[in-house]
Amino acid sequence: MTHTWEHTTGGPLSSSVRMARFVAHGSLRLDAVVPPEMNAEGMQVLRRGLPDVPYGSPVPDAYPKGSFARRLLELPVVAGALRSLVGPDPTVDHHAVHIREPREGQAQPLHGDAIIDVRTDAFDVQLMYYPQDVTLDMGGTLSVPGSHLRRTNESDTGRYQNLRGQSRLVCPAGTVVFLHHGLWHGGRRNDSDTVRYMFKIRFNPTVRQRRLWDTSDLADPRVAEELATTFPWYEPATGRLEIYNRVLMWRALTGDDTFDLDHWVTRVSNRPQGEAA
Amino acid sequence: MTIRQQVLVLYLATSALDSDVVGWSAYDGTGRTSPTTGDGDEPPYRSGVHALEDGWRLFQAAQLIPPYPGREYDVSFLKHEFFFERLVETETGSGAGELRRGRLRSAP
Numbered sequence A: 001m002t003h004t005w006e007h008t009t010g011g012p013l014s015s016s017v018r019m020a021r022f023v024a025h026g027s028l029r030l031d032a033v034v035p036p037e038m039n040a041e042g043m044q045v046l047r048r049g050l051p052d053v054p055y056g057s058p059v060p061d062a063y064p065k066g067s068f069a070r071r072l073l074e075l076p077v078v079a080g081a082l083r084s085l086v087g088p089d090p091t092v093d094h095h096a097v098h099i100r101e102p103r104e105g106q107a108q109p110l111h112g113d114a115i116i117d118v119r120t121d122a123f124d125v126q127l128m129y130y131p132q133d134v135t136l137d138m139g140g141t142l143s144v145p146g147s148h149l150r151r152t153n154e155s156d157t158g159r160y161q162n163l164r165g166q167s168r169l170v171c172p173a174g175t176v177v178f179l180h181h182g183l184w185h186g187g188r189r190n191d192s193d194t195v196r197y198m199f200k201i202r203f204n205p206t207v208r209q210r211r212l213w214d215t216s217d218l219a220d221p222r223v224a225e226e227l228a229t230t231f232p233w234y235e236p237a238t239g240r241l242e243i244y245n246r247v248l249m250w251r252a253l254t255g256d257d258t259f260d261l262d263h264w265v266t267r268v269s270n271r272p273q274g275e276a277a
Numbered sequence B: 001m002t003i004r005q006q007v008l009v010l011y012l013a014t015s016a017l018d019s020d021v022v023g024w025s026a027y028d029g030t031g032r033t034s035p036t037t038g039d040g041d042e043p044p045y046r047s048g049v050h051a052l053e054d055g056w057r058l059f060q061a062a063q064l065i066p067p068y069p070g071r072e073y074d075v076s077f078l079k080h081e082f083f084f085e086r087l088v089e090t091e092t093g094s095g096a097g098e099l100r101r102g103r104l105r106s107a108p
Helices: A016-025 A036-048 A066-072 A076-086 A219-227 A234-253 A264-269 B048-053 B096-102
Strands: A027-030 A091-102 A126-128 A173-182 A198-205 B002-012 B021-028 B057-061 B081-090
Touching: A016 A027, A016 A076, A016 A219, A016 A234, A027 A076, A036 A066, A036 A198, A066 A076, A066 A198, A076 A126, A076 A173, A076 A198, A198 B081, A219 A234, B002 B048, B048 B057, B048 B081
Parallel strands: none
Antiparallel strands: A027 A173, A091 A198, A126 A173, A126 A198, B002 B021, B002 B081, B057 B081
16 A cells, blocks of 8 residues: 655745744744645644544544645645755554643643654644644743754653743644754643633654755755754853754755854765875 | 742853743742743743843853863853852742652653
8 A cells, every 4th residue: 555645745945944944943934824724624623623543644544634734734835944944755653632721720841742853854833724723821831942853851840930032832723843863852731711722733754854945045055044042041062062063964964064153064974184295 | 937949040141141932941949839840931031131130140050161071062051050049038948859759750
């Protein structure tokens, strides 16, 4: 049985500038890309819950044609972004409906999902779909931009309550966010009277993640600008190491081993072997 | 009257106590407040010294540990962590601690 999903789907691929932004931030946010009628249906689907799927299921096996989740993934803007990140025919690692109950009193500790995952030449993405408007007091997902390359395990970061420049998600209904697997995040305390729903799907790539997006703008100067982004919570010294690690990730994604930002990698890799004349 | 401890953790931009706050956490032994993850975007103080000036007492500072050989370019936890305390008089214990100890943590 052939489980090819890709030939039936398409959508606008991400630009290099957008991919560079993902490499810097560790996330890609698409506001209100799911239409209102689907969001209304999505609320019903999430309230009922979805059965588990076996780890590593091809999308057509996990989500039959016409199902809500399948239609969500086939929205052109969602399909294009997903393909740009993990390529054609990713498998579904797992999915979950996350519910933050009203006045529940406590937030999740800041964490990365699964276990420490230090791959430098591959990554999973987690799609997070919000079917309803999320206000600040509904406890929208907390995430920490630029934390995805930190080598920490699950909730060992739970001691960190707030970091400067953190993102406390407030979004319109129909918003989809893709997270790099390593991004620090957590469900915030819901201080409202409204139940908040979120549907998460983790995807594993099945191809090498190299130049999977629209690379026609690879030389755009905004690529380097995005990759050089720094965040207010970075200690300045460690922030330089973040840039170093981002350069390595961009080299892996593009196959360009000469790419650098401000000489950070080139300088510390320079070991000339030639003898002086 | 009973004494209870309030704890403030500040993460600073460098190992210097007068450098800027980049992250923070708080724990309240009086039970009057319940600080939690993602409950604010503005740091309580600009620097560690500003916390001292407001009466917080430093009781622990992160050591300066050389990078592990071969892992010098890795990024991981925040490095410059400072623990402060403030002792507060309360009429009685709040009793909230028992409740919190019994609560199950929700799955990530």
